[in-house]
Amino acid sequence: MSFMKTLMEGNEGGLDTSKMTPMQKIAMRFVVIGLLYYGLAALEGMIMRMYEIKPLPFIDETHFFSIMTVHPMVGIFGSSYMIVFGAFLFLTPYLLNKPIYSLKLANLSWISIAAGTLIMWTAGFLFSYAPLYTLYWPLPADTEQFKAIGGIVYIVGVVGIMVGTFAYTYNIFKTIVYTPKGWEKQPSMALMKSALGITGLTNFFKRKKEEHLVPLPIAAISRGTIDVGLNAVVISTAGVLILIYIVGNGLFGMDLKDTWVDALLYKNIFWWGLDLVADGLVLVFVAGTWYLLAMLISGKELFMQNIARAALFLEMVVSWTVWSHHLMSDQGQSNFLKVFSGEMVTAFELITQGLAVYITLVTLYRAKPLKMTNELKFLLGGILGFMLAVPAGIIQADLGMNRVLHNTQWIIGNHVHVAILVGLTMTLYSAIYVLFPILTNGTKLYSQKLANWHFWLHLVGGIGMGAFMGMAGIDGMLRRTIYYNGEYNTYMILAGICGMMMFVAFLILLYNIVMSVGVKGLLGIYQPSTIDTHECLVEEKKEEA
Numbered sequence: 001m002s003f004m005k006t007l008m009e010g011n012e013g014g015l016d017t018s019k020m021t022p023m024q025k026i027a028m029r030f031v032v033i034g035l036l037y038y039g040l041a042a043l044e045g046m047i048m049r050m051y052e053i054k055p056l057p058f059i060d061e062t063h064f065f066s067i068m069t070v071h072p073m074v075g076i077f078g079s080s081y082m083i084v085f086g087a088f089l090f091l092t093p094y095l096l097n098k099p100i101y102s103l104k105l106a107n108l109s110w111i112s113i114a115a116g117t118l119i120m121w122t123a124g125f126l127f128s129y130a131p132l133y134t135l136y137w138p139l140p141a142d143t144e145q146f147k148a149i150g151g152i153v154y155i156v157g158v159v160g161i162m163v164g165t166f167a168y169t170y171n172i173f174k175t176i177v178y179t180p181k182g183w184e185k186q187p188s189m190a191l192m193k194s195a196l197g198i199t200g201l202t203n204f205f206k207r208k209k210e211e212h213l214v215p216l217p218i219a220a221i222s223r224g225t226i227d228v229g230l231n232a233v234v235i236s237t238a239g240v241l242i243l244i245y246i247v248g249n250g251l252f253g254m255d256l257k258d259t260w261v262d263a264l265l266y267k268n269i270f271w272w273g274l275d276l277v278a279d280g281l282v283l284v285f286v287a288g289t290w291y292l293l294a295m296l297i298s299g300k301e302l303f304m305q306n307i308a309r310a311a312l313f314l315e316m317v318v319s320w321t322v323w324s325h326h327l328m329s330d331q332g333q334s335n336f337l338k339v340f341s342g343e344m345v346t347a348f349e350l351i352t353q354g355l356a357v358y359i360t361l362v363t364l365y366r367a368k369p370l371k372m373t374n375e376l377k378f379l380l381g382g383i384l385g386f387m388l389a390v391p392a393g394i395i396q397a398d399l400g401m402n403r404v405l406h407n408t409q410w411i412i413g414n415h416v417h418v419a420i421l422v423g424l425t426m427t428l429y430s431a432i433y434v435l436f437p438i439l440t441n442g443t444k445l446y447s448q449k450l451a452n453w454h455f456w457l458h459l460v461g462g463i464g465m466g467a468f469m470g471m472a473g474i475d476g477m478l479r480r481t482i483y484y485n486g487e488y489n490t491y492m493i494l495a496g497i498c499g500m501m502m503f504v505a506f507l508i509l510l511y512n513i514v515m516s517v518g519v520k521g522l523l524g525i526y527q528p529s530t531i532d533t534h535e536c537l538v539e540e541k542k543e544e545a
Helices: 003-009 022-053 061-096 103-127 148-177 188-196 198-203 216-252 263-298 305-319 335-365 374-396 399-405 409-439 448-474 489-525 539-544
Strands: none
Touching: 003 489, 022 061, 022 103, 022 409, 022 489, 061 103, 061 148, 061 216, 061 263, 061 409, 103 148, 148 188, 148 216, 188 198, 188 216, 198 305, 216 263, 216 305, 263 305, 263 335, 263 374, 263 409, 305 335, 335 374, 335 399, 374 399, 374 409, 374 448, 409 448, 409 489, 448 489
């Protein structure tokens, strides 16, 4: 088959979208757009890596900081949220063996988040809205540095993202508890208790244990989704507050930042909301995904299932109470919160995430020998990423080390980038490789050699970039700072090379997927399904009947 024929029609016939259910198409829509936004975030990351080696002539300092502002937002909401939400909206009804509650809400989610991310991105690209270094206080509403229109466009984009997020959250929980038409009445309250971990908690105090009504992965999805919803409330509230400040200052000349909201209170709420993502839904979702992948890859029941459920519940509670490790160097912050929340509770993440690593690895070990498939390789890479990133975060969650490390490249390199780009992203890639044949009705991957290149370039590049950025941080390189005299060029050049490895890895993955499904298949994903069903799959149902 010629190159052009494979490109247009896919590998060995490619993807026949006429046989895809609406849920398969919706999940693929999320994933494809999520990968494209990942590519945009990766490109922006490379621009910043190059700029920190030597400022680029076609980008001024203002635009650099606007890239720095939208880069993490595109990566988190446009990419990670899209891939995770698409996978979980498919897996929740799939694992529960019941129809999804609402196809319309599922479509609303991907459209709102995709559009909101694009609108938010334009605030930086068109209006150079770049308040990242003042994101927590004063509020990013400084109309002397930034045009009010930039802030307004930014908040409109955030609203779109939050609408999609709320739609996802409602759809997930409603799918768990509702009774489909024609079914026997579902025990809604018992299902919700099981999903949230209340059943598992009360079982510790009962002689007669209650049965878990939802599978373990659904429990993880539910608990992470709680943090998704809480975070959406915090971000929405902050967005409204920022809008009030922008309108008040820009239109009426009233500067409210020192009079209307207490700065310390705002910072605590802001970091609480941020850690609902970073230390909550990410770690809960990742642990749950590891458990599901381990069971799918090994074909075995999860090792220590009850302990795993308890650890997921503990991680959710911990995520509500760890935010103060971001405020250890703030003189106004309570010493009690610094020690209890910042140090003691944060240390629990070593236990909860350590348990997740142990349970997953033992489950895989008990099924040996296992073939080193794409999903297994990327799962192990994701585990390695968190084994490196979580201790790096715990190190800076110390009153002494925090003053030295928290505002340097250490935290954004060793901790954040390794956690997101190696730990989370490689876990998501593992899930994509598992779900690819399920979502595409068995479409064959174009090239295994390309998948191998994707794995090694991403793993080495992700760990390397985080490590070299961290080394620069130890030597004093601050975050949100441009060094024009090449003080940290050795580290930045090495970090840039590793970043380029990850960018090439993404291009390889994108090429492999396009050649597998074909351009026609990609376009067909965004056309309405001809199959009128809320089920995830139809062929399995026919076989069971």
